[in-house]
Amino acid sequence: MTDNTKDNFPAGYKPADVWVWDKASGGKFANINRPISGPTSEVELPRGKHDLQLHSLATPNGVKVTVMLEELLEAGHAGAEYDAYLINIGDGDQFGSGFVDINPNSKIPAMMDHSTTPPTRLFESGSILLYLAQKFGAFIPQDHHAKTECMNWLFWQMGSAPYLGGGFGHFYAYAPMKIEYCIDRFAMEVKRQLDVLDKHLAKTDYMAGDEYSIADMAIWPWYGALAQGKLYSAGEFLDVASYKHVVAWADKIAARPAVKRGVKVNRAWGEESMQLRERHDASDFELRTQDKLEAAAKDA
Numbered sequence: 001m002t003d004n005t006k007d008n009f010p011a012g013y014k015p016a017d018v019w020v021w022d023k024a025s026g027g028k029f030a031n032i033n034r035p036i037s038g039p040t041s042e043v044e045l046p047r048g049k050h051d052l053q054l055h056s057l058a059t060p061n062g063v064k065v066t067v068m069l070e071e072l073l074e075a076g077h078a079g080a081e082y083d084a085y086l087i088n089i090g091d092g093d094q095f096g097s098g099f100v101d102i103n104p105n106s107k108i109p110a111m112m113d114h115s116t117t118p119p120t121r122l123f124e125s126g127s128i129l130l131y132l133a134q135k136f137g138a139f140i141p142q143d144h145h146a147k148t149e150c151m152n153w154l155f156w157q158m159g160s161a162p163y164l165g166g167g168f169g170h171f172y173a174y175a176p177m178k179i180e181y182c183i184d185r186f187a188m189e190v191k192r193q194l195d196v197l198d199k200h201l202a203k204t205d206y207m208a209g210d211e212y213s214i215a216d217m218a219i220w221p222w223y224g225a226l227a228q229g230k231l232y233s234a235g236e237f238l239d240v241a242s243y244k245h246v247v248a249w250a251d252k253i254a255a256r257p258a259v260k261r262g263v264k265v266n267r268a269w270g271e272e273s274m275q276l277r278e279r280h281d282a283s284d285f286e287l288r289t290q291d292k293l294e295a296a297a298k299d300a
């Protein structure tokens, strides 16, 4: 049992007998962290013309779904046309009542499928990927063993990424103070995960075998971005270049046309030509990225 009676707490701090929410926790997301669920305001979500309505943001969890939708469209599944609306989690949009009706857990991505009666609500990126793969019969292997491997790695990602994002990323990049114990503990775990991936990808082209699948789409936005040095400015610290098979796999996936489009959807930061904050039509990638919208607004 944990011994909280000894002097192993920083000066001036000892946990209360019962934790109470009496102050913000500090750190980058302090303004949106709360110990209670549910909506904080009445906000109706917008509704576009397609059956699939995505409400999201281009974080790694959001990118999984926009990459999948763009891959489905690239493969000719016209039914995967979608409207993507921005949920700005920094502004607390995830606590609006309309969003909470889709995802009681108040986290992006969330989606509605209006092609069913009644419409189907979807949350959790792994559930959304699996739903779309089954709906369109695509990016999920048919073969028993390959399909099971795809599920193994899809669920591996869902269980592992919180150690990368909520653990390593939080303490290395976002926490208001750098705590050596926490950074060491999660750097150790994330390097172990990268090694798991590297050893696997030394033997196979994609996570589930020779076929690119939803397992790759789930893992790439987190561990691919990390291997490419794009997450938490931690490339050197974690020596990501040494995971050569992960880097090669990440580069190969990044070069796919659908992936190049998917990463732009619901992106609201960085280079303006890379931001397609809302997506309603394939032509939006040409016509409605933020640089084009700003230029049109200046000319008007």
Ligand SMILES: N[C@@H](CCC(=O)N[C@@H](CS)C(=O)NCC(=O)O)C(=O)O
Pocket (backbone or CB within 6 Å): 032, 059, 060, 061, 062, 089, 094, 106, 107, 108, 109, 123, 124, 125, 126
């Ligand atoms: N397990 C969830 C995690 C989703 C998640 O953590 N989303 C983050 C952004 S990457 C979020 O919406 N955070 C807002 C908040 O915590 O209030 C999934 O894979 O969909």
